[in-house]
Structures are given as C-alpha cells and as structure tokens.
Amino acid sequence: MLPFLSNVASLIWFILFWGTISGLANFASAGAEAEPRVVVSLKPLHSLVANIMDDIAVPDLLITRSRSPHESALKPSQAQKLQKADMVIWIGPELESFLASPVQSISRTAVNFQIGRLFTSNLHHDVPKIDTISSYAKNRDSHVWLSPQKAKIIASKIAEKLSKIDPQNGDLYRKNAKKIIVKITLLERDLTKKMSKFKDHNFLVFHDAYSHFTRYFGLTDPIVATIHPMVRPGASKIRSLQKAIQEKKIRCAFTEPQVEYHLLDTIIDSLPVHITELDPIGTKVPPGPEAYFQILNNLAVSFSHCLDRNSLN
Known part of the structure; x- marks a missing residue:
C-alpha cells in the first residue's frame, strides 16, 4: 500500500504544482491585458x-x-x-x-x-x-x-x-x-504660412469635406460639386457648376482617391481646369502616430500645387 500511497501523493502534488503555475500564468496574462482595448x-x-x-x-x-x-x-x-x-x-x-x-x-x-x-x-x-x-x-x-x-x-x-x-x-x-x-x-x-498666399483663390471640390481646413486657414469657401459623395450631381447641377467655374475663373478642382475622375471630367468638360487629388482620411498614408501629420501636410502640398495655377490667370 505504501508505494500506492506514495504514487497518489505524488499525483496530488503534481496537480497542485501545475495548478499554481497555471494560476500564476493566468494572473500574469490578465495583468498584461489590463490596458484598455x-x-x-x-x-x-x-x-x-x-x-x-x-x-x-x-x-x-x-x-x-x-x-x-x-x-x-x-x-x-x-x-x-x-x-x-x-x-x-x-x-x-x-x-x-x-x-x-x-x-x-x-x-x-x-x-x-x-x-x-x-x-x-x-x-x-x-x-x-x-x-x-x-x-x-x-x-x-x-x-x-x-x-x-x-x-x-x-x-x-x-x-x-x-x-x-x-x-x-x-x-x-x-x-x-x-x-x-x-x-x-x-x-x-x-x-498657416504655407496657406497664407492662397486666401483669395477660388477652387472646386467634389464634396463638402474641407470646410474645417479651409476656414481655419482662411481660404475661400470652395464651389462644391455635391454635398455628399453618395449623391451624384444631376444635369442641372452640372450646368450651374460649369457656369460658376467660368464666372469665378476657377483653374483648380479637387477629387479624392475614392472618386472616379470621370465624374469631375464630366463637370469640367473642356474648361481649362486642372484636377488634383486630396486625401482627407489618408488612404495612402501608413497608419500610426505620424499619420495625422502626414495627412495634413499632404493636403497643404496638394492645395499649394493646384492653387498656384490660379496665380497664372
């Protein structure tokens, strides 16, 4: 019987030992996951x-x-x-x-x-x-x-x-x-320094996504092709946009990565307007701590390159 009891005791000790190790591992794991998800x-x-x-x-x-x-x-x-x-x-x-x-x-x-x-x-x-x-x-x-x-x-x-x-x-x-x-x-x-030279420049954007940027940096309110990207401008709206482009001597129009270029091409038709891409959500920017700063810098560069064309009028 003694060998049997010895085996039982060893088994109990083994279970208790690994139970303790497992509990400590779970505790450590819980601690590691304490940060909010x-x-x-x-x-x-x-x-x-x-x-x-x-x-x-x-x-x-x-x-x-x-x-x-x-x-x-x-x-x-x-x-x-x-x-x-x-x-x-x-x-x-x-x-x-x-x-x-x-x-x-x-x-x-x-x-x-x-x-x-x-x-x-x-x-x-x-x-x-x-x-x-x-x-x-x-x-x-x-x-x-x-x-x-x-x-x-x-x-x-x-x-x-x-x-x-x-x-x-x-x-x-x-x-x-x-x-x-x-x-x-x-x-x-x-x-602010980069945008200051473009405060009197008129331009067109595909949809109303830039008012927080343009108004903060003192740019003019743009001509907006559509209030929402899921709503495409109709024939009457397109005609009014073309008229505004001519009256305001707009030479710069902005599209976005998710917008097909032909939608703006239809509006611009044969008018002398350059199309540049803006990316307000950073679709082409790697995610991470620097993404916000790259997104805004890229916007400023895109605005500058396109609006410089208006200076040629």
Whole structure:
C-alpha cells in the first residue's frame, strides 16, 4: 500500500504544482491585458489615439483599406475587434453610418465615444436614407480633424476618456496629450504660412469635406460639386457648376482617391481646369502616430500645387 500511497501523493502534488503555475500564468496574462482595448474607425483619429496611448497600448484601426467611410460595410474581422473593445472612437453616424448599429449591439458594453458630438449640439443619431442624405448632410462637414484647433480638442478629450476607464495610466495619457498638442501647434504654424498666399483663390471640390481646413486657414469657401459623395450631381447641377467655374475663373478642382475622375471630367468638360487629388482620411498614408501629420501636410502640398495655377490667370 505504501508505494500506492506514495504514487497518489505524488499525483496530488503534481496537480497542485501545475495548478499554481497555471494560476500564476493566468494572473500574469490578465495583468498584461489590463490596458484598455481601444478601436478607432479612421486613420487620422487612430493616429491621435496612438500618440496618446504611447507606452501603454496600441489601438486597433477599423478601416484599414482605401475605402470611403461613407460606403464601408462591416467585415467579420472588424466585428471581432468591436466585440472585444473597451472603447470605440469614431466620428458618428453622419460619417461612418455603417457603424451606427454595430456600436449599439456588438460593442454595447464598450465606451461609445463619438467625436462629432464635441462640435455640434444638434446631431441626428439615425442613419439617413439615400434619398434624404443631401438634406441630412447639409452644413454637416464631419471631417473635423482637418482643423488643427479641433484636433487639439479631440486629443484632450480622448485623454480624459481613457483616464476614466484606465485611471492607473491617467497621468501618462494626459502627458502624451500635452505632447501631441504641442506637435499639432507646430504643424499649425507651418501650414498657416504655407496657406497664407492662397486666401483669395477660388477652387472646386467634389464634396463638402474641407470646410474645417479651409476656414481655419482662411481660404475661400470652395464651389462644391455635391454635398455628399453618395449623391451624384444631376444635369442641372452640372450646368450651374460649369457656369460658376467660368464666372469665378476657377483653374483648380479637387477629387479624392475614392472618386472616379470621370465624374469631375464630366463637370469640367473642356474648361481649362486642372484636377488634383486630396486625401482627407489618408488612404495612402501608413497608419500610426505620424499619420495625422502626414495627412495634413499632404493636403497643404496638394492645395499649394493646384492653387498656384490660379496665380497664372
């Protein structure tokens, strides 16, 4: 019996030993996952969040490919990210309409941080139908990150939100926010100098996505081909645009990576207008902490190269 008892004792000791090791491993794993899991919809917002979460965790980017947020559809891999999220950061249904329902269902336990609510008090939280989208989007340019001033507000508010769900890293979030605000201020000064020579230049944009940029840097309000990229201009609108191009002596028109060039070609027809691409969400910019600064710098370069042609009039 003694050998048998000895074997039993050894087995019990073995179970207890590995149970302890397993428990310590699980504890260590839990500690490693203590940082908040943050999902961000768009690359420029993701860049701001990545800076604020520096040395803490890496946020997940939801829209990674060169698709317009207006026309995206939720994929299984994106749904998994939302399901695991502690916080979801997005503009709101006026821009990423495909996220409106998933955020309420898949991510219902996560903090739902809609950046758009920081800058408007009369947001509609329903998803517009295609036949009403023009009136829904009117005066609702939701590309708020294109204003450096608003980007600094966004960074500060994100740090506040993160500090609430992860108070142990609150000081670091706030410290990182201060760093990126200083960096945005330096960018702001540089772009102000670059844009100052184009304040009286007229130009055309495909859709109303740049008011936060143009108004902040004192550019003229552009002629807008369509209020929303999902609404194509009709024949009457095209004729009025062509008339405006001639009257205002416009020599520069801007399209976007997701917009087919022939749509602007139809408007411009044989008029002497140069077409340049603007990329407000950074579809061609690598994601990461530097993406926001590259996006705004690229916009300034594109504006400068195209608007310089107006100086030849």
